[in-house]
Amino acid sequence: MTRSIASWLNEACEQLRQCDDNFRRDAETLLSWVLGKNRVYLFTWPEKMLTQEQENKLAESLVRRLKGEPVAYIIGEQEFWSMPFYVNRxxxxxxxxxxxxxxxxxxxxxxxxxxxxxxxxxxxxxxxxxxxxxxxxxxxxxxxxxxxxxxxxxxxxxxxxxxxxxxxxxxxxxxxxxxxxxxxxxxxxxxxxxxxxxxxxxxxxxxxxxxxxxxxxxxxxxxxxxxxxxxxxxxxxxxxxxxxxxxxxxxxxxxxxxxxxxxxxxxxxxxxxxxxxx
Structure with missing residues (x-):
């Protein structure tokens, strides 16, 4: 069973809160990456339902983040000087x-x-x-x-x-x-x-x-x-x-x-x- 954008964000924040000072930002970044949308979209369409494929990818990403892997390595990108940069390990x-x-x-x-x-x-x-x-x-x-x-x-x-x-x-x-x-x-x-x-x-x-x-x-x-x-x-x-x-x-x-x-x-x-x- 899939969830809405808002529901996934709330649950992800609760999980990340215990180990991540920037838990809200990181949860939003992961969700934006999987959806291929900017963060404004998350707040404009909170009731939108996720697909099962999106749920699976988010679950995998969340596990990696909970183990300590930086978000930049998970999504393969980091902003610097207002420029997006590809990054890896x-x-x-x-x-x-x-x-x-x-x-x-x-x-x-x-x-x-x-x-x-x-x-x-x-x-x-x-x-x-x-x-x-x-x-x-x-x-x-x-x-x-x-x-x-x-x-x-x-x-x-x-x-x-x-x-x-x-x-x-x-x-x-x-x-x-x-x-x-x-x-x-x-x-x-x-x-x-x-x-x-x-x-x-x-x-x-x-x-x-x-x-x-x-x-x-x-x-x-x-x-x-x-x-x-x-x-x-x-x-x-x-x-x-x-x-x-x-x-x-x-x-x-x-x-x-x-x-x-x-x-x-x-x-x-x-x-x-x-x-x-x-």
Missing amino acids: HTLIPRPDTEVIVEQALKHLPPDSRVLDLGTGSGAIALAVAKERRDCRIDAVDFSEQAIEQATKNRDRHCLENVSIYQSHWYQSVSGSFDLIVSNPPYIDAEDEHLSKGGLSYEPYSALVAEDNGLADIQHIVNEGQKYLNRHSWLMVEHGWQQKDAVQDIFIKAGYHRVTSVQDYGGNDRVTLGQNSE
Whole structure:
């Protein structure tokens, strides 16, 4: 026996309430996805009856969510910078706080710039910048072949021809010089207890964790960055909310100038940037 939209939503919220702070939003997102409708439709037609096929798909999705799998992986999509992005378990889920690095990139980009995005994942940062600045050329690289595949799908989805996507372990296959380098690298300590909890346990370990208390990849990106930056150009990296001092120290010791950090929307130190003097 099938239920109405309103009935399913009420029951799903009751189940999710015990394990999910955003239970209402997640239930609505799953239902919208299965129906192929936006959330306004749910409130306009609450009496509409679900088909048995829809009920079955919703039941499967709800079980996955109750086990802790992020909604973005269940539906295969996440919004970032008001753009829909395909995601899967080979890429991190783009987070709202990462939009801060896009904002900083746009503030520091001169006209007709060349940009490098290291560890692009789904391509969120690179493609958001490319959308806003079609005069710029962006190289987006990642070591993971699966990530490159997702980023390419997202580039084609948004018809952003000013983005080149290719495989590279950080700078290994990169050539030329850039007016800006951005990166959201792995920065979580392998001993961090949050790795085994909630949605993080579903995300790719290699995209989350770095050696040396989460700082190893940041250190490599910063230390090598000056070889690829034009004079007076900027490098900026996302990092953990407690890593500001350590990351600023890495920048300063590497010889960057005007080193500063920017907070995310929750008031946590999230992005550090420095200017190449050479």
